């Protein structure tokens with residue numbers, strides 16, 4: 001007899017493990033299947049280990065400027081194997097935490113690679129002949145790095161984000177293709193390690209989804225740190241020659257014939273491919289769109305008892321989105337199966353998803369950019385506040401950047417916030433809460449923020465948008 005569950009979750013990343021726990025809280029008998037370690041890309045090979053690497057990078061930069069703070073420190077230099085070791089140990093600790101949480105919630109864990117035998121049965125052929133039958137399924141299998149056509153990853157010269165975070169030796173030169181959050185974070189990290197970094201982006205700004213002013217500010221600070229930034233530039237004819245990578249760059253501000261660039265290594269961060277190809281989803285009637293699972297606002301696929309969440313159902317490809325979708329899907333299933341907990345369902349607002357990039361200076365944003373808000377027909381008010389005017393930032397010796405908010409001039413509705421500078425990833429939730437709770441610019445501008453804090457810049461930006469800034 002196959003094992004049978006109320007819900008089986010495939011994939012134990014931040015989407016899957018959160019969905020499994022929420023479902024267990026709602027009284028379901030839950031199994032979770034994972035082919036690697038629980039925690040998914042985020043905890044093992046994404047959000048967490050990269051932030052640990054960037055912390056080392058930031059510390060090193062800080063030590064280099066220690067004289068400004070009256071501290072004498074000499075001969076500080078990176079020890080990459082130790083930096084990587086620390087990053088792996090932080091990731092391992094977080095993954096163990098997920099294992100603990102799954103056990104605590106009495107979720108049955110299976111290790112193996114699942115595929116659908118039929119709409120109610122999965123198999124894990126790599127571990128046994130066993131079959132798992134379930135009333136509901138949540139597919140949470142995530143996504144993997146996309147390679148450049150003609151240049152497969154080899155983890156030595158041609159790196160994905162995964163291999164880029166476990167290098168043993170600091171490369172002399174690194175070409176990074178794609179300046180989204182992943183490319184930008186690695187540019188920051190390797191530049192701090194002393195690598196000669198070239199960051200190439202096909203679109204006309206780095207961090208293409210961010211407000212143009214923010215990306216422009218980041219580009220200038222990267223250039224100041226010695227990173228070569230090329231926007232509006234495409235990478236052609238990539239090849240490996242004498243153990244190095246050679247490409248032809250073509251585009252803005254380059255000679256018409258292009259520029260040949262050689263680097264010791266290349267990191268390709270041009271997007272992700274959903275992990276949906278070996279699950280036999282289409283065979284059981286699930287619609288895919290460019291490989292991503294198509295779902296409705298409750299994460300239900302075209303097969304009504306199978307749901308899909310996180311990276312595998314399409315952008316935004318972010319851990320906190322995957323987790324929130326996991327909670328929503330578990331609650332939707334509970335409602336679908338008779339709603340014993342009297343839940344009500346409100347779909348997520350995809351116009352208010354926070355996004356953070358942990359380069360230095362940090363970048364954080366939510367909601368509409370100035371351009372998008374104008375395009376949508378709002379009469380906008382924009383407020384900015386520079387960190388040079390923040391007492392806390394001055395004391396920290398870290399004044400590069402500013403906070404910028406976009407509000408609806410008529411109603412005071414908060415439409416967006418775009419922040420760059422010290423600690424801004426920790427400032428964003430105040431605005432997220434404001435948007436979710438439908439607060440106005442006036443509500444935030446009239447809240448007392450403790451002094452001196454970096455968060456005052458957010459309050460001052462809202463005051464500036466209302467024409468009421470005091471410290472500008």
Ligand SMILES: Cc1cc2nc3c(=O)[nH]c(=O)nc-3n(C[C@H](O)[C@H](O)[C@H](O)COP(=O)(O)OP(=O)(O)OC[C@H]3O[C@@H](n4cnc5c(N)ncnc54)[C@H](O)[C@@H]3O)c2cc1C
Pocket residue numbers: 010011012013014015016033034035036037038039040041042043045046047048050112113114115140141142143161162182275278279309310311312317318319320321322356
């Ligand atoms: C370098 C990097 C840095 C990042 N930094 C951030 C960040 O700072 N903040 C942020 O919000 N996001 C970040 N992300 C994105 C974030 O990691 C993902 O959005 C998030 O992990 C998606 O969660 P998920 O649960 O959908 O998928 P995943 O985390 O990818 O988990 C899917 C799991 O499913 C398993 N699986 C796949 N197929 C099968 C199968 N057939 N059977 C069994 N198991 C299977 C996989 O092994 C994996 O563990 C980063 C990503 C990368 C690569």
